[in-house]
Amino acid sequence: MNTRLRRTLPYAGLLIAGIAAPFLFPDYTFQFTVLWVMILFALTWDILGGQMGYNSLGNIAFFGVGMYICAVVQIGLYYDVAQYTASYGAVKVEFTADQYFTGLAVGLIAAGLGAMVFSIILGWVVFGLRGPYFAIGTLGVALSAGELTGAWDYVGGGGGIALPIYPGEPDDRSLFFYVLSFTLTIILFFLLRWIYLGRFGLAANAIRDDEEKAEGMGIHTMRYKTVGWAIAAFFLGISGALFGNMIGFIEPLEVAFPTVTFGLFMVVMCLLGGRGTLWGPVIGATLFHTFKEVTWIYLLGWQWVALGALIVVSVVFFQQGIVGWVKEKWPEKFGIAVDDRALAETDPDLDEAPSQRLRRQTEAAQ
Amino acid sequence: MLDNIALLGIAPLLNVQLLLDGLFIGAIFVLAAYGLALVWGVMNVKNLAQGDFVMMGGYIAFVMTKLGIHPIFGLPVAIVFMFGFGWVVYRVIIYRVIGKDLFTSLLATFGMAIVIQQLLNLIFSPDVMVAESGFAIRSYLGGMVTVADIKLISFLLATVLATLVITFMKYSRMGQAIRATAQDPRAARVMGIDTERVYAFTFALNAAICGAAGVLISMIWVLQPFFGMTYSIRAFVIVTAAGLGNLPGVIIAGLGLGAVEQFAGFILGAELQQFTVVGLLVAILVWRQIQLRRHRQVVR
Numbered sequence: 001m002n003t004r005l006r007r008t009l010p011y012a013g014l015l016i017a018g019i020a021a022p023f024l025f026p027d028y029t030f031q032f033t034v035l036w037v038m039i040l041f042a043l044t045w046d047i048l049g050g051q052m053g054y055n056s057l058g059n060i061a062f063f064g065v066g067m068y069i070c071a072v073v074q075i076g077l078y079y080d081v082a083q084y085t086a087s088y089g090a091v092k093v094e095f096t097a098d099q100y101f102t103g104l105a106v107g108l109i110a111a112g113l114g115a116m117v118f119s120i121i122l123g124w125v126v127f128g129l130r131g132p133y134f135a136i137g138t139l140g141v142a143l144s145a146g147e148l149t150g151a152w153d154y155v156g157g158g159g160g161i162a163l164p165i166y167p168g169e170p171d172d173r174s175l176f177f178y179v180l181s182f183t184l185t186i187i188l189f190f191l192l193r194w195i196y197l198g199r200f201g202l203a204a205n206a207i208r209d210d211e212e213k214a215e216g217m218g219i220h221t222m223r224y225k226t227v228g229w230a231i232a233a234f235f236l237g238i239s240g241a242l243f244g245n246m247i248g249f250i251e252p253l254e255v256a257f258p259t260v261t262f263g264l265f266m267v268v269m270c271l272l273g274g275r276g277t278l279w280g281p282v283i284g285a286t287l288f289h290t291f292k293e294v295t296w297i298y299l300l301g302w303q304w305v306a307l308g309a310l311i312v313v314s315v316v317f318f319q320q321g322i323v324g325w326v327k328e329k330w331p332e333k334f335g336i337a338v339d340d341r342a343l344a345e346t347d348p349d350l351d352e353a354p355s356q357r358l359r360r361q362t363e364a365a366q
Numbered sequence: 367m368l369d370n371i372a373l374l375g376i377a378p379l380l381n382v383q384l385l386l387d388g389l390f391i392g393a394i395f396v397l398a399a400y401g402l403a404l405v406w407g408v409m410n411v412k413n414l415a416q417g418d419f420v421m422m423g424g425y426i427a428f429v430m431t432k433l434g435i436h437p438i439f440g441l442p443v444a445i446v447f448m449f450g451f452g453w454v455v456y457r458v459i460i461y462r463v464i465g466k467d468l469f470t471s472l473l474a475t476f477g478m479a480i481v482i483q484q485l486l487n488l489i490f491s492p493d494v495m496v497a498e499s500g501f502a503i504r505s506y507l508g509g510m511v512t513v514a515d516i517k518l519i520s521f522l523l524a525t526v527l528a529t530l531v532i533t534f535m536k537y538s539r540m541g542q543a544i545r546a547t548a549q550d551p552r553a554a555r556v557m558g559i560d561t562e563r564v565y566a567f568t569f570a571l572n573a574a575i576c577g578a579a580g581v582l583i584s585m586i587w588v589l590q591p592f593f594g595m596t597y598s599i600r601a602f603v604i605v606t607a608a609g610l611g612n613l614p615g616v617i618i619a620g621l622g623l624g625a626v627e628q629f630a631g632f633i634l635g636a637e638l639q640q641f642t643v644v645g646l647l648v649a650i651l652v653w654r655q656i657q658l659r660r661h662r663q664v665v666r
Contacts, residue, residue, distance in 0.1 A: 055469040128655040131468040132412050136602055140647040143599070147641035158637070260480070260595070267473060304484035311477030315470055316462050 014189070014282070018182050022175060029174040031293065033246060036181040038289050040239050041266035042273065042281030043188055044232035049267065050275035051201065052228055053208035054127075058138030059236060060263030061122075061145045062115040064256035066237025067244035068149065069114040070107035071161050074245075077103050085156035097167040108241050115237025116230045123226045130211075139259065146257030160251030163244060177246045181239065188235045193278055195231075204228060208276070264311070265292075272314045274321025283322055370633045379510035384628045390517040390586065392624020393524040397579040398597055399604035399620050400528065400613070401572035407610045408548040408568045409464050411471040415479040417597030419573050422482065423448055423580025424589040425490060427497045437497040437585050441523070444577035452573025456566045464565065479594060486591035497584040520582040527578055531571075532613070544568055548611075596640060603647045606654070 018036070022029045041063075048054040075084050078099055095103070122141065129137045150158040166173040195201060203224045206214040215221050244250045257263075265288065273284020291310065295303040314321075320328060374380055402416050426447060427440030459478065463471045501515035535541035546554045547564045555561050583589070604623055608615030623646070630642035 055472075057472075125652055128659060129651055132472055133606070133651060135469060135472055136412075136606075137648060137651040140599070140644045140651070144641050144644040144648060147638070147644065151635075151637050151641070264476065271473070301488065305481055305488070308477050308480030308484060311480065312459060312474055315474045315477060316459055319466070319470070
């Protein structure tokens with residue numbers, strides 16, 4: 001019972017922190033929203049990068065695709081998109097509250113599904129690439145997606161699109177987006193917790209450890225990789241749509257496909273926290289975002305240098321990440337049996353392996 | 367777009383102009399790509415900061431012009447400086463990355479690239495700059511084709527540099543040690559080769575080659591702190607297209623990429639020129655994968 005309580009405590013803590021944050025610090029609601037989006041980034045990257053060993057540098061493409069699909073749907077439901085974008089926001093177009101919320105709801109769903117379809121098509125093309133080629137290939141996809149969107153006049157080209165304005169008070173607006181991004185991230189978090197514990201997690205880790213052998217054992221590796229990527233793309237697409245609406249103005253290179261900023265951050269946050277773990281991305285994203293905001297305030301001008309140095313240091317000197325380090329230091333806290341018998345005596349319920357249980361039972365019987 | 371293709375048909379000399387421009391710039395891509403292939407092949411480090419080394423070399427030439435010295439004399443300075451810089455970078459960072467999993471080197475050098483480009487940005491401002499060489503621009507073929515003398519000179523210099531490096535790799539003691547280490551580091555160590563020193567030298571040599579390429583670029587093209595990334599991508603395009611350890615392939619792919627980029631820039635418009643490079647990378651990877659698929663049996 002004690003064990004169960006101790007195990008649910010962090011999850012409850014995360015939920016309570018998420019709900020309490022905007023009430024305790026109402027001035028920072030926007031920052032907290034970005035933080036939840038960052039946690040979502042890290043979690044989605046970890047599905048492939050951490051659990052399956054497929055290090056993508058181009059996951060940000062789904063973010064941008066979702067953002068643009070949502071924008072086109074929101075506007076396209078009521079106006080002519082080409083005409084709207086051609087005016088570059090010079091002509092103010094009014095959206096009623098009803099139109100706004102309908103457009104946003106439809107747009108969010110369309111963004112998720114659209115990004116998912118995109119990921120499945122893309123996965124079919126790039127999943128044959130291994131190791132560094134996969135990383136470089138996906139980086140190329142994300143970069144070219146940004147460049148292509150910038151040359152596409154229908155969606156505003158390099159000039160971008162101004163999105164419909166939220167009908168209501170600014171404070172309500174930031175709270176509205178906070179609730180949406182918080183809910184989305186929490187859903188993703190518990191979904192991942194559930195699937196990592198099951199068959200999917202085992203298959204994913206088998207692919208990471210040795211893909212050829214996993215194939216040999218009859219695991220449909222392609223199917224698992226595609227499903228993992230589709231989940232990541234679905235959530236990234238929705239988060240992109242949310243983020244675009246929160247910013248209010250989208251543009252291809254800096255906001256929608258920021259490959260060298262957000263696209264890289266998601267990898268670094270994951271590595272910092274500890275890849276291949278459920279809590280690693282959450283912790284890494286929180287620390288990284290805090291570090292970023294602090295350097296942006298106190299080291300203005302040098303913030304990027306500091307960030308690059310952080311990346312180098314965390315990658316080169318601190319490979320296993322925070323959660324990985326803690327796991328190495330105190331493995332017994334994670335149910336990794338170091339001394340089987342001592343552990344079995346102190347905590348018999350704790351993740352007992354079948355072979356261990358058998359041994360304990362036979363010993364008890366003797 | 368079709369108009370532009372038609373224009374090329376009407377004025378065939380325009381093709382010559384584009385081709386020449388492409389070859390001149392392509393020769394420099396070959397240098398950067400050769401450095402990448404060297405480091406990749408010898409120590410299995412994928413250097414994403416390649417382009418930023420190129421930019422550093424370019425800014426060295428730029429500083430020389432500001433001091434009143436002709437940028438061509440920046441070449442030896444850049445080579446020496448970048449060699450030292452490469453050695454230091456190896457000792458501090460790369461040395462710890464060798465032998466780790468493949469992704470680590472990619473990400474570590476990506477972080478390095480950010481630091482370098484941001485430092486350049488802080489020092490030189492994000493404006494586009496050129497190191498003026500002051501040479502004449504001549505017209506050929508009845509004024510239809512114009513070639514700046516500096517482009518010819520830089521092409522020659524690039525050729526000389528490449529020949530030097532290749533000769534060095536082939537005949538010198540260190541070059542042989544590098545090739546031996548690339549083939550089998552363990553056996554090389556048994557044979558008494560100090561592989562640590564070989565690695566450091568290889569990385570430093572790569573940085574020096576990149577620095578030289580940067581000096582040439584600063585004279586015939588433009589400098590900007592954030593342009594480094596595209597040079598890295600170009601180097602990756604060339605190396606993946608040619609395959610590792612395929613020197614003639616690197617030369618052909620490099621010159622070809624230069625030409626393709628010029629033609630694409632002319633036909634599709636300047637805003638899609640960057641896309642051509644990146645799109646080409648994706649296309650090559652996908653094409654190679656389709657080739658591989660025939661040999662690979664997958665559970666479906």
